[in-house]
Amino acid sequence: MNQYDKAMSAAEQQCAQSGSRLTEKRKHILSGLLKSEKALSAYELVDFCKNEYNESIPAMSVYRILDFLQSERLVHKLSTANKYVACSHITCKHEHEVPQFLICSECQHVEEIGISKSLIETLQKNAKKVGFELVSPQLEINAICHTCLDKT
Amino acid sequence: MNQYDKAMSAAEQQCAQSGSRLTEKRKHILSGLLKSEKALSAYELVDFCKNEYNESIPAMSVYRILDFLQSERLVHKLSTANKYVACSHITCKHEHEVPQFLICSECQHVEEIGISKSLIETLQKNAKKVGFELVSPQLEINAICHTCLDKT
DNA sequence: TATGATATGATACAACATAACATTTTTGGG
């Protein structure tokens, strides 16, 4: 079974476990994010569903579906880019760490990596010094991927 | 001289030094950010100028002015919030470090702090591992300020 | 004062996102 099928099947399991339904439309949106392997906007996902499945999903519904997928921890929102990306750890058993996203400013390719406990603690300590408490943090870093760097 | 006046005067100096002009409108936008002490959207700055100076600046101009102020390193854009904030180090002589912003999700209060060299190096190393180069990074962390935390 | 460069205005529109209410689909108890 390839990575895509594994992810879809893990997503089914995740939803079954939490007692929610992974409908066709929700699957299509998730598949768009999984197949593209990059961050997509809600409207790009509308286009994807039109092109790939000849299915017209209104933007409103796509946003709702993205909310659902986020609540199931299958998808993350990248606030700096106003785009959405499939979680890289859908197939993993382990608890989801505080995520860090490296986002290529050129091609929107995204890598999701965990942040080490010690790094989190450092950030937390620094925040506290200036009167802030981290709640459910997430780091988004704009960078250039090596593929795009080589092209220039 | 209070902090606000110091900042405006330092901004004048900065622009003089780089041979650019800090016009009235540019001053008004900057003053909006300095006085509010929180992150504001371009459209909120339009309102500020209307209320404070009875001056109608089109949104287009506000965006241009914000671009200018960013190029002079007087203002930062917070991409996660789609808002803008005055640099906390306008009056400082030292080089501007890689900035980290703690943004209160409740009240939009922002603290800008520098990131230590060693932390940057850690981030850079982690990025390299997954094929990314940081260019001009900036960390934005959504958190809750203690004032808002106490209210709840 | 003429000229070019810089700054601002006006208008239109693109892209991202939500509010409010209607309709359809699913589900589970009687």
Next chain:
DNA sequence: CCCAAAAATGTTATGTTGTATCATATCATA
């Protein structure tokens, strides 16, 4: 199986953020 409640999706309108383009005004300086 049927119905009512809950969940999912559709429709329409609108709000928010941001850019493109072309026009006009202001400033510097020769």
